[in-house]
Amino acid sequence: MAAPITLLLVVVPLVVAAAAEQPQLEHPPSKEDRSLALLAVGDWGRRGQFNQSLVAEQMGIIGEKMDIDFVISVGDNFYKNGLTGVDDKTFEESFTNIYTAKSLQKPWYTILGNHDYRGDALAQLSPVLRNLDSRWICMKSFVVNAEVADFFFVDTTPFVLKYWNEPKDSTYDWRGVAPRETYIAKLLKDLTCGLKQSKATWKIVVGHHAIRSVSEHGDTQELVQQLLPILKANGVDLYINGHDHCLEHISSRDSPLQYLTSGGGSKAWRGIFTPNTDKLEFFYDGQGFMSLRLTNTEAHVAFYDVAGTVLHSWGLTKGAYY
Numbered sequence: 001m002a003a004p005i006t007l008l009l010v011v012v013p014l015v016v017a018a019a020a021e022q023p024q025l026e027h028p029p030s031k032e033d034r035s036l037a038l039l040a041v042g043d044w045g046r047r048g049q050f051n052q053s054l055v056a057e058q059m060g061i062i063g064e065k066m067d068i069d070f071v072i073s074v075g076d077n078f079y080k081n082g083l084t085g086v087d088d089k090t091f092e093e094s095f096t097n098i099y100t101a102k103s104l105q106k107p108w109y110t111i112l113g114n115h116d117y118r119g120d121a122l123a124q125l126s127p128v129l130r131n132l133d134s135r136w137i138c139m140k141s142f143v144v145n146a147e148v149a150d151f152f153f154v155d156t157t158p159f160v161l162k163y164w165n166e167p168k169d170s171t172y173d174w175r176g177v178a179p180r181e182t183y184i185a186k187l188l189k190d191l192t193c194g195l196k197q198s199k200a201t202w203k204i205v206v207g208h209h210a211i212r213s214v215s216e217h218g219d220t221q222e223l224v225q226q227l228l229p230i231l232k233a234n235g236v237d238l239y240i241n242g243h244d245h246c247l248e249h250i251s252s253r254d255s256p257l258q259y260l261t262s263g264g265g266s267k268a269w270r271g272i273f274t275p276n277t278d279k280l281e282f283f284y285d286g287q288g289f290m291s292l293r294l295t296n297t298e299a300h301v302a303f304y305d306v307a308g309t310v311l312h313s314w315g316l317t318k319g320a321y322y
Contacts, residue, residue, distance in 0.1 A: 033295070039068055041264075041290070043076040043266060044073070055264070071104060072151070073108050074240060076116060078116060084119060107135055109153065143194055148296055150202070156227075158184060191205075215273070237257070241259070250278050262289055289303075
């Protein structure tokens with residue numbers, strides 16, 4: 001009976017109880033060697049335009065080669081202003097009809113970006129969309145326990161003050177979020193609790209906004225001040241984000257933490273480069289996506305462009321770089 005149960009958990013992850021109040025999803029590795037493989041992409045939902053379809057095609061090819069377990073979507077799922085509701089055809093036009101490869105018919109663990117908050121944010125969280133496409137697993141903040149790694153998904157949009165104080169012509173859907181200070185305090189408390197309890201080899205945090213970035217939006221100061229100290233204090237290995245429409249790898253100079261931006265799912269080429277104080281390992285101002293393979297002793301990251309060319313790869317073993 002073990003095999004069918006495992007398959008059920010992989011295809012339809014189950015929420016289990018935990019001391020931390022964030023939803024916990026179990027996704028045990030399906031491979032015999034217990035390794036884990038995944039793709040990460042962000043800032044994509046444009047009905048296939050701006051090379052979204054080309055990125056999707058290459059994701060399908062690489063996903064098959066790697067036999068991926070799931071996909072991480074780091075937000076800004078639907079442009080320009082999220083979804084209008086659960087019946088918005090944009091969901092199918094920008095997601096279901098684009099990511100059609102067999103290898104991509106796996107769970108898509110998804111968070112919201114700032115553009116998603118400009119529409120009906122609750123629509124993306126609705127089980128109605130899961131009924132339309134069973135891959136779609138979207139929550140504001142949650143944890144995926146994948147045995148070799150724990151993935152902590154963090155809702156970063158409420159951290160950014162300008163969305164509250166200077167929304168300009170945009171309207172943000174703060175239902176379930178306001179008041180901001182209370183929401184953020186609880187989120188950070190739950191994250192700290194979850195990280196301290198984690199026994200996984202790899203601790204990985206996923207957010208929409210960059211903590212460190214050399215592209216258009218640059219460092220997100222609210223995350224540098226409030227989120228980053230928690231990541232460093234609790235031994236987080238990787239922080240994966242989108243928001244800047246590019247591919248980046250930045251190494252922290254005072255901790256093992258690696259910042260990985262995979263926001264090249266569609267529109268890119270901003271032409272902006274602003275260095276920060278950490279070490280830039282790789283920057284590509286164009287479209288593409290990222291892969292990650294994990295074992296109990298090794299992590300391997302690769303970035304790809306729209307032709308499937310590996311632009312940058314990097315590996316880590318626990319305790320030493322290689």
